[in-house]
Amino acid sequence: MKVKVGVVQATPVFFDINKTIDKIDAIVVDCAKKGCQFLLFPESFIPGYPRKFTFGASIGLRTDAGRDLYKTYWQNSLQIPGPELSRLEQIARENGVYLAIGVTERDALNGSLYCTLVYISPTDGYMGKHQKIKPTGVERLVWAEGTGKDSLRTFDTAIGRIGGLICWENYMPLARMRIYQQAPQLYLAPTADARPSWPATLQHIACEGRCYVLGCNQFFTRSDYPEAYQQFLEDDETILSRGGSAIVSPQGEFIAGPLWDEEGVLIADLDLDEVLKSKLDFDVIGHYSRPDLFVFNAGAV
Structure with missing residues (x-):
């Protein structure tokens, strides 16, 4: 089976959930016209990855300005379920495209x-x-640790089995193995890591899985950044x-x-038969595994 996929490297409308969804809508419409069946958006595309933000916090100290900024961030994050999610479902349905979108999710209860x-499925x-x-690092100031229950999984779809991890989770061998054990054909790795070394990580995962x-x-x-947030940047910073x-492959x-x-x-036509063919000489959960020596309890969470 062949599937046409797109990887979206774009800039969100920073800290504005509705305008960012407007941009997602325009991108999906354009890519659907080009035949894309699946699109991946970056880590925290909604409402933007808050690079260089401190939220007014240091050890033993939090500021009122930092709390106000957190409130703005929370208000522009995605609630599940919620009206913004419903709109994303509509975009997928109207264009016949599967979507995987990196978001900052807000919990309305806690x-x-x-x-x-x-x-999101078009059907x-x-x-x-x-989650x-x-x-990683100071991200823990504003992002809680996600649950593994019903989260470290793949999804069986009409365009193949899809699953993956976010950013430096991909450096966690057991997290990768949890995904591998579900035999993904499309492994997703949205990130905020723009170091020259990151593409090698993607190559390693492809070879391993x-x-x-x-x-x-994101490109940023x-x-x-709105003028009010440029105070967090160094004077000589241009590309963030x-x-x-x-x-x-x-x-x-x-x-x-x-x-x-x-x-x-980035748009590519992928032949999912290549996944099967590549396992002739290596299969991390099959003939190249040693379950008699290494025990991995995939049902631990």
Whole structure:
């Protein structure tokens, strides 16, 4: 089976959930006209990855201004379920495209935020989500640890089995193995990591998991921050995130990208039979595993 996928390297309308969804709508419409059946958007595309923000916090100190900023961030984050999610479902349905979108998710009950990857079907609507189980470094100030229950999973769809992890979760071997054990054909790796070394991570996952890997990042410049937030940046900073999005084959070869220093959509036709063929000489959960020596309890959570 062949499937046409797109990896969206774009800039959100920072801290504005409705205008960012407007941009998602325009991108999906354009890519649907080009035949895309699936689109991946970056980590925290809604409402934007808050790079360099401190939220007025240091050890033993929080400020009123930082709390106000957190409130703004929370108000522009995605609630599940909620009207903004319903709109995303409508966009997927009207264009016949599967969507996986990195969002900051707000919990209306407890007030916490989570870094989340939302999965949406054009026929069935919201399928489920993956919450980041371990935010990195100071991300933990604003993102709670996600639950693994019903989150570390793949989704069987008409265009193949889809699943993945967010950013540096992909450096957690047991988290990767949890996804591998469900035999993903499209492994998603949205990120905020724009280092030159990140594409090698995508290649490693492809070779290890013997699956297509879709890596996705935002492109972000100083001018994309509203004036009120530019105080958090150094005077000489211009490009805040170079991107580096890519699509990698089950043999670890770049099919598209890496894309640097600009917005764009990487589009590729993928043959899912290549996933099966690549397992002739390596299958991490099959003939190249040693369950008699290594025990992994996939049902632990």
